[in-house]
Amino acid sequence: MPSPATDTPHPPWWQAFWPAPQAVDARERLRGAGGAGIGILITAIVGHLAMRLGMPAWIVAPMGASAVLVFAVPASPLAQPWSVVGGNTLSALIGIICATWGGSTEWAAAVAVAGAIGVMFALRCLHPPGGASALLMVVAGVTDPRYAIFPVLLNSVLLASVGVVYNNLTGRRYPHAQLPAKPSESKDDLDAVLARYNQVLDISRDDLQALLEQTRSEGYRRRLAELQCSDVMSRDPITVEYGTSLQEAWALLREKRIKALPVVDTRRRIIGIVTLADFMRTADLDLHEGFGQKLKQLIRSTGRTHSDKPEVVGQIMARTVRVASEHRKLVDLVPLFGSSGHHHIPVIGEGERLVGILTQSDVVAALAEPPVR
Structure with a gap:
């Protein structure tokens, strides 16, 4: 008799006669x-x-x-x-x-x-x-x-x-529609498995699909509840200091293909963060006209001790920075990415020193891994 593949060893045959709890x-x-x-x-x-x-x-x-x-x-x-x-x-x-x-x-x-x-x-x-x-x-x-x-x-x-x-x-849908699901890759996979199983199931196909999706979501929620920031953050992030020139900071963003640079002091404590958006805002790049020229004028150093335009990172960075402890649960931070517009959250450790940075990509990568069973 065909049965779904599983890594779990089969119980003794006699246990099949004992009903499972409802x-x-x-x-x-x-x-x-x-x-x-x-x-x-x-x-x-x-x-x-x-x-x-x-x-x-x-x-x-x-x-x-x-x-x-x-x-x-x-x-x-x-x-x-x-x-x-x-x-x-x-x-x-x-x-x-x-x-x-x-x-x-x-x-x-x-x-x-x-x-x-x-x-x-x-x-x-x-x-x-x-x-x-x-x-x-x-x-x-x-x-x-x-x-x-x-x-x-x-x-x-x-x-x-x-x-x-x-x-x-009494809150139970009846008749329970037995309609074919809309095509998708995961549902095609389910059809292939059901075809190999080749037995009548006492559950509708759409209910089975829903249960599988809910089980997967429950696994993700459990995994998020267990993970800490230190488990998924990007370690040793590239940083700059208050006096780092705009030209150097811009070059780092472009070369490393990142969108944010934590700004730290000499003890590696967070004092701000500078992002691509900060460069665009300061250069008034909302208008596409003269885009390249405006950017060049912003990041080019004047070489003077006094200037009418910003010269260093500290002059354009965001000073109010949302940070998270390395031991904070990842599930607590997911709403920040979804509703508060945060894309990068610096992670601090002992002595409030920067130990990593958490990005939307890090969270997505954590979710993409198979849930722990």
């Missing part, structure tokens, strides 16, 4: 049980009323199994209205045909269940209780085709209708 709370369990009770009650009452009009039966046993699916697992592809109505009704009709066939009950039962599964597969209404509907017709010796209409069809329609109303009133 990942639902008491409220959801009560919701499912209550819905099933209401669904069967309404179906039974209407069935009894119809029976007074001369119908042969009021409710069939497979409705109990259908109720479990409709109300306890309403997201399952096996529990959707067409699966309930089509699966039960068509299977019952096949069972009636097999019962009419006249062969031995054993053979008729086997052919009925097998035929019902084949038809449900073909018509996209696979519904486990459908197998019971087919078998019931054979065992009970039902040969009247009208039995598939009443009670089976009526029961199924009533139960599915109650399911639509009850599930939506």
